[in-house]
Amino acid sequence: MAVPILKQHDYLIATVQSTLTDSDMMQLQNDLAERVGRFRSKGVIIDVTVLDVMDSFACRMIRTIAQVIRLRGAETVLVGIQPDVAFAMVQLGLSLDNVPTALDLEDGLALLEQRIRGRHNHER
Amino acid sequence: MNDESIVIVAIRSDADIIAARQQGRQIAASLGFTSTEQALIATAISEVARNIVEYAQKGEITIQAFSERGKHGILVQARDQGPGIADLDLAMQDGYSTSNSLGLGLPGTKRLMDEFDITSEIGKGTTVTMKKWRY
Numbered sequence: 498m499a500v501p502i503l504k505q506h507d508y509l510i511a512t513v514q515s516t517l518t519d520s521d522m523m524q525l526q527n528d529l530a531e532r533v534g535r536f537r538s539k540g541v542i543i544d545v546t547v548l549d550v551m552d553s554f555a556c557r558m559i560r561t562i563a564q565v566i567r568l569r570g571a572e573t574v575l576v577g578i579q580p581d582v583a584f585a586m587v588q589l590g591l592s593l594d595n596v597p598t599a600l601d602l603e604d605g606l607a608l609l610e611q612r613i614r615g616r617h618n619h620e621r
Numbered sequence: 622m623n624d625e626s627i628v629i630v631a632i633r634s635d636a637d638i639i640a641a642r643q644q645g646r647q648i649a650a651s652l653g654f655t656s657t658e659q660a661l662i663a664t665a666i667s668e669v670a671r672n673i674v675e676y677a678q679k680g681e682i683t684i685q686a687f688s689e690r691g692k693h694g695i696l697v698q699a700r701d702q703g704p705g706i707a708d709l710d711l712a713m714q715d716g717y718s719t720s721n722s723l724g725l726g727l728p729g730t731k732r733l734m735d736e737f738d739i740t741s742e743i744g745k746g747t748t749v750t751m752k753k754w755r756y
């Protein structure tokens with residue numbers, strides 16, 4: 498099932514609704530890269546609250562998506578990793594590299610705000 | 622689920638990977654594994670199933686309950702008749718990958734489960750056998 502993407506002011510919010518197939522993940526990457534340009538979005542939230550497994554393939558995919566979005570000039574924050582999923586990721590040895598994470602959507606939006614401000618100050 | 626039943630999932634595509642890990646989670650739940658343990662088992666199945674699709678194109682995963690000397694657990698086996706692995710010690714190292722991916726599937730799966738065994742023969746295929754005990 499494709500991931501719906503909501504536009505909210507300067508942000509895009511992609512809420513994963515069910516287990517993602519490979520093509521769903523590819524589509525999410527393409528949709529986000531395209532919409533960041535179309536809407537001139539500054540930040541993207543990917544909400545994975547419903548995911549019950551994050552394997553190394555999904556992890557690599559999310560890292561790639563975040564890199565693509567960064568190259569398009571926006572920031573990504575991943576939110577909603579469940580405790581069991583986090584535990585399995587640690588055991589497996591997975592890291593999200595430099596993709597920032599937050600507990601939930603609310604914290605994610607706050608973190609995004611902070612990072613975008615940081616990026617701005619840095620460039621000045 | 623009783624000790625005799627075995628679930629076999631044919632693995633050919635990413636949809637089968639999802640099916641196999643969902644089966645694994647369900648069986649683990651029916652055996653009384655905690656939700657955290659179910660997540661570990663499902664993730665391990667996802668990794669070995671992904672390897673089948675990626676490196677051998679097709680294969681199968683069997684999942685079953687097992688008991689040994691009064692202890693109970695889940696037994697998962699992933700089998701394929703793909704190209705095999707030339708150097709198992711290398712393949713079991715964190716970060717080693719021939720497909721430019723993360724190289725954590727095999728070593729990570731070993732950490733997720735209680736017992737892990739891999740056999741492979743060039744040109745014949747690969748079999749991963751793993752167990753998790755129910756404490």
Ligand SMILES: Nc1ncnc2c1ncn2[C@@H]1O[C@H](COP(=O)(O)OP(=O)(O)O)[C@@H](O)[C@H]1O
Pocket residue numbers: 553668672673675676677701703704705706712713717718719720721722723724725726727728747
């Ligand atoms: N079923 C398999 N058949 C053939 N080669 C395999 C199989 N599983 C793993 N391998 C080899 O072992 C390496 C390490 O596997 P893994 O730890 O899952 O990392 P990754 O899949 O990210 O490369 C792979 O890159 C591949 O060369």
Ligand SMILES: [Mg+2]
Pocket residue numbers: 668671672725726727
């Ligand atoms: Mg792998």
